[in-house]
Ligand SMILES: Nc1nc2c(ncn2[C@@H]2O[C@H](COP(=O)(O)OP(=O)(O)OP(=O)(O)O)[C@@H](O)[C@H]2O)c(=O)[nH]1
């Protein structure tokens with residue numbers, strides 16, 4: 001064994017590029033919610049991986065956008081913090097999308113920062129070889145990237161070369177986290193995110209952006225109120241889904257309550273996998289107008 005080394009690696013980029021999908025793929029475990037809705041990630045998520053002598057602390061971050069609410073300002077503050085902490089940046093782009101003003105603005109910032117940055121051209125499963133080469137050429141001149149790596153986060157394509165480069169570039173001495181640590185997320189925060197993910201995957205347009213999830217009750221066997229008719233090894237979870245207006249509540253309930261039933265069932269399945277035991281999930285939809293601009297609400301939601 002050589003000397004132990006480490007690096008803090010921030011995963012950054014515009015919304016929907018595949019940052020959280022990449023974090024999950026690198027960790028081989030689902031730590032972050034992913035969906036087609038831009039602005040899925042709202043906070044910073046840590047995932048720690050040990051590879052031989054090297055420890056890598058990945059920070060998944062919210063997609064960079066212009067903030068319209070206090071919520072989005074906090075999201076961008078998480079990005080700032082991760083940028084400050086990171087030794088190395090992974091800028092994930094959706095290679096199937098056009099390079100636009102958002103990318104140019106980010107490139108300008110990163111040029112000024114001068115932090116070592118890899119360009120990760122993601123979603124290569126959607127591109128032909130020749131289009132990918134064109135994309136490499138288009139992006140390459142944005143800033144002096146340390147590396148350019150095409151990847152497919154969803155299918156885990158081309159991650160081995162990425163690992164090799166990260167191991168090479170992790171230069172700080174020692175390991176900041178002990179060997180067992182792999183995330184800063186608790187079972188509760190993961191549960192919250194996975195419930196929200198199901199809502200995002202089943203709703204469109206304005207609804208997902210106005211949704212937040214709050215765990216109200218989490219009852220383990222042996223605790224008072226644990227449902228008698230439940231599996232003795234299970235967990236009972238009651239969560240509130242906050243929405244921004246009554247119209248959104250109606251959409252979430254769906255006709256005859258079919259939508260919320262569907263969300264509840266798929267979230268319950270996901271939580272069972274996460275917690276590795278039987279789960280009973282109850283969901284309540286509550287209108288909390290303007291929560292995205294209320295600091296007390298954002299504090300309570302740990303955003
Ligand atoms: N085809 C394809 N889709 C991908 C790939 N990686 C991610 N996606 C999809 O892209 C969408 C966005 O993925 P996320 O991981 O949530 O993106 P993100 O960058 O974290 O988005 P924000 O949190 O909103 O900033 C999801 O529907 C993913 O399934 C890939 O390699 N190929």
Ligand SMILES: [Mg+2]
Pocket residue numbers: 019020021032033034040041061062063
């Ligand atoms: Mg994300």
